[in-house]
Amino acid sequence: MLIGVPKEIKNHEYRIGMTPAGVRELVTAGHQVIIERDGGTAIGLTNELYEAAGATIIDTAEEIFATAEMIVKVKEPQPNECKMLRSGQLLFTYLHLAPDPQQTKLLVESDAVAIAYETVTDNHAGLPLLAPMSEVAGRMAIQAGAHSLEKAQGGLGTLLGGVPGVAPAKVVVIGGGVVGINAARMAMGLGADVTILDRSLPRLKQLDEIYGPQLKTLYSNVESIEEEVVAADLVVGAVLIPGAAAPKLVTRDHLKKMKTGAVIVDVAIDQGGCFETSHATTHQDPIYIEEGVVHYCVANMPGGVARTSTFALTNATLPFILALANKGYQKALSDDPHLRNGLNVHRGKITYKAVADVLGYEYQTAEDAIR
Ligand SMILES: NC(=O)C1=CN([C@@H]2O[C@H](COP(=O)(O)OP(=O)(O)OC[C@H]3O[C@@H](n4cnc5c(N)ncnc54)[C@H](O)[C@@H]3O)[C@@H](O)[C@H]2O)C=CC1
Ligand SMILES: CC(=O)C(=O)O
Ligand SMILES: [Mg+2]
Numbered sequence: 001m002l003i004g005v006p007k008e009i010k011n012h013e014y015r016i017g018m019t020p021a022g023v024r025e026l027v028t029a030g031h032q033v034i035i036e037r038d039g040g041t042a043i044g045l046t047n048e049l050y051e052a053a054g055a056t057i058i059d060t061a062e063e064i065f066a067t068a069e070m071i072v073k074v075k076e077p078q079p080n081e082c083k084m085l086r087s088g089q090l091l092f093t094y095l096h097l098a099p100d101p102q103q104t105k106l107l108v109e110s111d112a113v114a115i116a117y118e119t120v121t122d123n124h125a126g127l128p129l130l131a132p133m134s135e136v137a138g139r140m141a142i143q144a145g146a147h148s149l150e151k152a153q154g155g156l157g158t159l160l161g162g163v164p165g166v167a168p169a170k171v172v173v174i175g176g177g178v179v180g181i182n183a184a185r186m187a188m189g190l191g192a193d194v195t196i197l198d199r200s201l202p203r204l205k206q207l208d209e210i211y212g213p214q215l216k217t218l219y220s221n222v223e224s225i226e227e228e229v230v231a232a233d234l235v236v237g238a239v240l241i242p243g244a245a246a247p248k249l250v251t252r253d254h255l256k257k258m259k260t261g262a263v264i265v266d267v268a269i270d271q272g273g274c275f276e277t278s279h280a281t282t283h284q285d286p287i288y289i290e291e292g293v294v295h296y297c298v299a300n301m302p303g304g305v306a307r308t309s310t311f312a313l314t315n316a317t318l319p320f321i322l323a324l325a326n327k328g329y330q331k332a333l334s335d336d337p338h339l340r341n342g343l344n345v346h347r348g349k350i351t352y353k354a355v356a357d358v359l360g361y362e363y364q365t366a367e368d369a370i371r
Contacts, residue, residue, distance in 0.1 A: 009061075070325065074094065094118055096299075098245040132313050134179045175274075181207065197225065230258055
């Protein structure tokens with residue numbers, strides 16, 4: 001198969017969909033890989049390294065989209081990338097369609113086959129292609145939150161860990177999945193007072209068993225969220241209903257009751273965000289203030305540590321890329337129900353129910369689509 005990897009074009013996005021090691025695996029398996037010139041240069045993955053691994057360097061994204069059978073990316077295709085997709089072409093990347101009607105429409109119109117990293121599943125009720133970036137974003141959420149708490153950013157002027165004689169900051173994490181636990185771990189490591197909320201009792205039990213009394217766990221409901229958020233210095237939004245738009249758990253009214261200078265980091269922003277007042281921001285301009293509360297809502301946080309993130313992401317994606325290349329998408333999806341759960345758009349039809357429901361499209365099952 002001819003596999004094409006364009007350079008990412010989202011704001012300050014320096015990740016790339018494949019490393020030279022990935023190229024080598026695919027070439028060894030008999031495939032051809034084309035990489036856009038300087039696609040990985042910003043993180044030290046030079047054109048020379050890709051060529052040495054067996055890739056061909058191509059000057060423009062246009063040439064890659066015009067020839068490759070499968071496009072492998074990191075971020076959701078931007079409008080001009082959607083327009084370059086061809087009928088029947090395979091796209092494997094993050095999509096986050098539920099909060100993005102424009103991208104969804106363009107993908108439907110493209111007649112391409114789009115598999116989303118974030119809805120591929122595994123045997124342990126996990127999301128193996130989201131998890132590595134959730135680990136990164138969860139850990140970064142505390143760095144970003146700590147920085148935003150500084151006065152120069154509009155924050156309270158509070159040090160997360162406090163100092164002897166001064167209490168630490170109160171960190172509240174809503175959602176105890178992969179983002180949530182990584183955020184909690186970092187915040188506990190810095191000495192903050194950390195509470196995590198989830199609506200899964202088994203998950204809360206597991207977190208309690210792992211972290212003991214240093215981590216407070218709370219069942220998530222309207223009341224506990226309100227009480228915790230109002231008292232918090234830093235709130236991290238980390239909930240997910242796979243494939244669906246994030247529930248708006250924290251309202252503008254809650255914000256009015258929060259401390260002026262408190263900070264929210266809405267990691268769930270890529271699924272639309274779990275704070276009513278969130279809107280997506282960029283690494284270039286990551287924060288804004290509403291109701292006196294500093295909002296950090298970068299939708300591609302891992303792009304900020306693009307080198308770590310590229311290796312973490314591609315470790316997870318490569319086995320699936322190999323399966324798609326070796327078998328073709330129809331057989332690969334038919335053999336592997338977990339990869340099939342990644343199919344969001346197939347030749348003009350929406351094949352992920354939560355996306356079809358929220359955006360008002362007719363739904364076709366992935367099984368029917370590939371039959
Ligand atoms: N902004 C960014 O750059 C990035 C964003 N993300 C996003 O972060 C979000 C979280 O991802 P993961 O941690 O991997 O998901 P996950 O599935 O591991 O965890 C989500 C957790 O939310 C909980 N939850 C659902 N509804 C809840 C409610 N009403 N109250 C409390 N908890 C609730 C679930 O029980 C689950 O434990 C996703 O939207 C993901 O796309 C992930 C990576 C990067
Ligand atoms: C998961 C995601 O949206 C990201 O890594 O940018
Ligand atoms: Mg994102």
